[in-house]
Every structure is written in C-alpha cells, then in structure tokens.
Amino acid sequence: MTAAPAKVDPRTVRVLVADDDFGVRSTVVQILRDAGYGVIEAEDGEVALQKLNQEPVNVLVLDIRMPKRDGIAVLDALSEPPVVLLVSAFSVDPDTRVRIGPKVYRYLRKPVAPRQLLDCLADAAASVAG
C-alpha cells in the first residue's frame, strides 16, 4: 500500500482500534491491517484500557460513544496515553476539550474517510517516531 506518505514503516506501529460498532471496527481494522499496521481491537472502553495495559500501543483510534467506558473516560483514565485519534459523531463540548486536549493528537469526525484515516495515522506514527 502506498496510500499513506508514511515516513514510518507501518509494520513498526501498533494501533488499537476501540469502537463498539462491529461493522465500523472490523472494516477499520481491515483497512489498517491492509496498510501494514499491527492492529488490535477493543469493543468497549474497559477492554480498551485492559489491552492498553497488556500490550504496547503506539496509536489509539478511539471512538467516544462506547458502552461501559466511553472514549472520554478512557482518556481520563490514562496518565500517559499513546498518540490518540479521537473519533466522534459530534463535537466535544469545550470543557471536555480543554481537559482532554493535551491527550488528543487529532479529532476525527465520523464517518471518517478511509484515506483521511490513513493519512492521519501516518502523521501520528511519524510523531511517535519523532
């Protein structure tokens, strides 16, 4: 795949996709794997936190609306989060944005075009390497 102008080899980047929607999660995972990334997935916030504790993750693609713990709660629970791409159908309220702002690399609006997601991920991966 040459779609993303990645400065970093995707195979060195581990991505966690946290989204409760099976259709979305499975297709996103497939797209990222096709692009060469190492991908793990989580269907809710708690599972996401578990996996973040268990395995090294460089980039977190995080959906906000999830059962058990939503994306915001996951961010609040992380003292040293990986590079975060926060995906949401709606804008985040200003207070929350101020609070979680430092932990978010980029905000993405659902539905995210696959090309845009790959570009962002490449940037994120580069920022990790840098």
Added chain:
Amino acid sequence: MVLSVVAAVVAHDQNQRQSALLLRAQTDQAAQEAGSTFGSLITTVTSLAQVVQITGGSVSVFDQQTAGYTNPLAVALAQRRGDGFVVVAGNGFAVGSPLPASALPVLERVGGQVQPTAVVRRGNVSTVGLAIGPPSVPSGDVIYFQFTVDPFTATPATQGRPFQLLAVALYGTKHQDPRSLIVTTTRSVPLTGQLASAPVPVGNGIWTLVATPRRALTGSLAEATPWIVLGIGLLVALLLGTVIEVLVRRQRFARALVADRTAELVASQEALVRSERLSAVGEMTTVIGHELRNPLAAVINAHFLVSEAIECGELAAARQYMGVAERETERAATLAEDLTAYMRQRPPEPIPVRVEQVVDEVLEATPPPQGIAVDKDIAPLTAQVDDRQIHQIVTNLMANAYQAMPDGGIVKLSTGRDGDQVLFTVQDAGAGFPPEELDRVFEPFYTTKAHGTGLGLAIVRRLAEGNGGSVRAENGPEGGALVTVRLPGHGNGRA
C-alpha cells in the same frame, strides 16, 4: 389628594367656628338689647299687671295708670266678646273697637287662649300687641298692651338689629312654656335652637325673655353642620373610596401577581417541557446521528476495502466486503424504518383481531433465523386493537427475541387472557435484561445488543399503550428476557 381635602375641611370648619362664635356674640348682644328694649316695656307691663291685679281689671285705673304711656307705647286693654276681642281701654286704639283683625289670627293660632301676643304691622311700622292673659289676669279679661317698636329707629344701638336679626319672646314663667307665652316677635313659637335668655322679675314671679337669631345661625356650627356632614361624608367617602381603592388595587395587584406567577410557572413549565423535549430531541438526534453514522462509516470503509481488493485482484475479498456493505446498508435502513415507526404515531383504529392469525402472519413474514425455533402456545382469543399495530407489536417482540439469541435457541411465544384482556408473552433464551436496568428497557435507544437500534421495545410500549394496553419486562425463570404485552380483548370474558 385625601390629605388636602382634610386640610380644606379643617380650614372650612375653623372659618365656620369663627363666624359661629361671632354670631353667638351678636346674638347675645342683640338679646341684651332686646332685653333693654323689652325692659321698659316690661316695667310698664309689670306695673299694669299689678294695677290689674290690684283693681281687678278696673278700666278707670287702667286708664289712669297708662295715661303716660302714649309714646312710644300704645297700650290697650281688650276683653273677649264672643269670638272676638274688644278694646275696652287704652291708648292708640279706639275704645270699644274690636282688636285689629291682623292680631286675631295670631291669637286664634294659639288656640283662642288670650294669653299670647300678636305682632301687628302697619305699613313699615311693626306694632307689637302685647296681651297679658292668665294666669295673672282674671279670666275673660285681657290686657291688650299695644306699643310701637320701630326696629329701625328704636335705639341707635339696636337700629336695624334686634327684630331683624332676632326673634324674641317673653314667657310668663321661668321656663319656655308655650302656654305662658306673653309676647313674641315670631310666629314660630316656642323658640328653639340657639337661645339667649334672661330672667325678668314680675311681681312674685319670674318671667323669661328669650331671644334667638332669626336666621338659623348662619355661619355657625349649626349651619356648618351640613358642610361638616358633607365634608365628613366626603372624607369618609374618600377614605372609604381610598380603602376600597387600596383593597381593589391590592386585589388587582394580587391578581396580577398571581397571573404573573402563573405565567412564570407556565413559562418555566413550558421552558422545562421545551428543554426536556429539546434534550430528548437532542439525545435522540445524537443517538440517531451515531447510530446512522456507524453503518455509514462501515459502508464507506467496506467500499474502500472493495476497491482495494479489486485493485489487487482479490475478488473473493471484494465479494466479502460487498457483503459487509450490504449488511450495513440494511442496518441503516432498519434504523430508518424503526425511527419512522417510533416517531410517526398514528392513532389506533381498534377492531376485533384474532390473535392466532396475527401470530401466524408475523411468523410467516419474519421467520426465525437459522438456529432459532419458536415454541407457540396460542389460545383462540380476540383482541380489540389496531390490526397493523398489533402486527408491529408482535413483529418487534419476535425480532427482539431473535436478536437476543445470537447462539440460537428456542423462543417461547404464548397467549392467554386475564378477564377479557389478551396477554402476549415472549420469552427468549438470551442473556436476559440487566436486572438493574429493567425499568429502562422501554426507553428509546436503550439496547443491550450490538446490533439493535434500541427502538424495538420502545415502539412496542408506545403501540401497546396507544391501544389501551401495557407492557412489562422481566427475566424469565430460565434467565432469558420475558416480555408480556397486555391488550384490550373483545368478547374473551364470555368464552
């Protein structure tokens, strides 16, 4: 406004009081002057009375005694003759002539008793006829004591005063006994109102001279009374008016306050309802947005994967992703349908509907998925409901059960009756409802499933309640979700 009126009334009252005091002084003074005028008269009368008493009514003595009283006094002795009086002696009247007719009405007016006196007027000159009758005069005899008083020229001090301003009366007793009235300058006897009186010694007795203002105390408190009454009345009216006005205003204010508060309450209530509605709409929109964006995102991703697969010539993968896209598109369509069903509330048109038929038709239209069997226990009952809506209810109940059983199993669908009512019971073999969230399962967008829209049971509740029924959720004895819908029946009670 009220205060100024009070001040005006007080000022008016003070003026009236002053003029009243002034007039009282004038009255007293006039009474004294009248007294002095009468004084000389009374001296004469006294002596005459003594003469009469002494002589027993001797005309010769009378003539002798009264000889000097020619001016200003005209003195006459009159005697009753039949219905009239005849002058028997005196000055100024022809002896033997009847008492002047102008004097008679006055005499008659007091009942024919020849004890009061008349005022006889001749031109501008007032002639006071004084009759001294019983008790000091023998019955049948009258001393008609006539003298002339010119009130305008009588004395400088009393000029134009005494008998113009005053009414004067002389009583033969210490009290104003009408029967003892001797002389008066007014017809309205006895005198009343503002009186000034003085005792007059006559023989062994005391006569009383009484004077009163002719005009009824002009400017005095008495006259001011109507004004005071009017003023007080006005004041009272104003005060009353003010009180009433205050009360009315207070009432109006209270009403306005109540109206305001009510309006505020209504407004805040409306605002609350609106905000709740808005937040409900907002919540719904958020959920809809999220629910709809998920399948859309999945479809977009699937398309991306399909085109990638085609580029790489991996047709099997492409077909697989096409399947994903199809599935997600259907999901979006289902959501749209559920939303429409939920939002569009058609009023039910209840008709008798046979329950077995509904169940059969629903199962035929939406058969259980692979791995799921339906265990039916259907009684022959009739529900009084909207036909399409009961189909929707049963469809949703079944779909809900199917979705809760990804691993397959048996759904128990049974009907029964409670009185006339029809009961639908659907029990699945899924995980059941979280016990702590049993009261939330009918909320729109509440879902425990990965693929549900969260509208199925919400629609069931709306339709059931819309048809006069109810719905209840619990966990069955074997753990699955157990939903019971209760609907109005039609003639089942007789069965």
